[in-house]
Amino acid sequence: MKRRLKVTQVRSAIGRPGVQERILRGLGLRGIRSTVVVDDTPAFRGAIKKVIHLVRVEQTDG
Secondary structure (H helix, E strand, C coil), X not given: CCEXXXXXXXXXXXXXXXXXHHHHHHHCCCCCCCEEEEECCHHHHHHHHHCCCCEEEEEEEC
Protein backbone atom coordinates (compact mmCIF):
# COMPACT_ATOMS: atom_id res chain seq x y z
CA MET A 1 0.00 0.00 0.00
CA LYS A 2 1.36 3.40 -1.00
CA ARG A 3 1.91 6.06 1.61
CA ARG A 4 0.30 9.39 0.92
CA LEU A 5 0.47 12.85 2.47
CA LYS A 6 -2.58 14.96 3.27
CA VAL A 7 -1.55 18.61 2.87
CA THR A 8 -3.77 21.44 4.14
CA GLN A 9 -2.99 25.12 3.63
CA VAL A 10 -3.31 26.94 6.96
CA ARG A 11 -1.69 30.33 6.18
CA SER A 12 -2.10 32.74 3.30
CA ALA A 13 0.40 33.09 0.46
CA ILE A 14 -0.24 36.84 0.24
CA GLY A 15 3.01 38.75 0.70
CA ARG A 16 5.14 35.63 0.25
CA PRO A 17 7.79 35.27 -2.46
CA GLY A 18 6.42 34.22 -5.85
CA VAL A 19 8.26 30.90 -5.65
CA GLN A 20 6.26 29.92 -2.57
CA GLU A 21 2.97 30.92 -4.21
CA ARG A 22 3.83 28.79 -7.25
CA ILE A 23 4.75 25.81 -5.06
CA LEU A 24 1.35 25.98 -3.34
CA ARG A 25 -0.38 26.10 -6.74
CA GLY A 26 1.77 23.23 -7.96
CA LEU A 27 0.70 21.13 -5.00
CA GLY A 28 -2.92 21.89 -5.94
CA LEU A 29 -3.69 24.16 -3.01
CA ARG A 30 -6.04 27.03 -3.86
CA GLY A 31 -6.34 28.90 -0.56
CA ILE A 32 -6.61 28.62 3.19
CA ARG A 33 -8.30 25.38 4.36
CA SER A 34 -7.91 23.71 0.96
CA THR A 35 -6.64 20.15 1.20
CA VAL A 36 -4.96 17.78 -1.25
CA VAL A 37 -3.64 14.23 -0.94
CA VAL A 38 -0.34 13.62 -2.73
CA ASP A 39 2.06 10.69 -3.04
CA ASP A 40 4.85 10.49 -0.46
CA THR A 41 7.75 10.99 -2.88
CA PRO A 42 11.00 12.92 -2.51
CA ALA A 43 9.76 15.53 -5.02
CA PHE A 44 6.58 16.29 -3.06
CA ARG A 45 8.48 16.23 0.24
CA GLY A 46 10.94 18.80 -1.14
CA ALA A 47 8.13 21.07 -2.30
CA ILE A 48 6.35 20.79 1.04
CA LYS A 49 9.58 21.57 2.89
CA LYS A 50 9.79 24.94 1.12
CA VAL A 51 6.30 25.98 2.30
CA ILE A 52 6.08 24.03 5.57
CA HIS A 53 5.33 27.26 7.45
CA LEU A 54 2.14 27.67 5.37
CA VAL A 55 0.76 24.13 5.47
CA ARG A 56 -0.12 21.26 7.82
CA VAL A 57 0.94 17.75 6.75
CA GLU A 58 -0.52 14.42 7.88
CA GLN A 59 0.52 10.95 6.79
CA THR A 60 -2.19 8.62 5.45
CA ASP A 61 -2.28 5.16 3.92
CA GLY A 62 -3.84 4.42 0.54
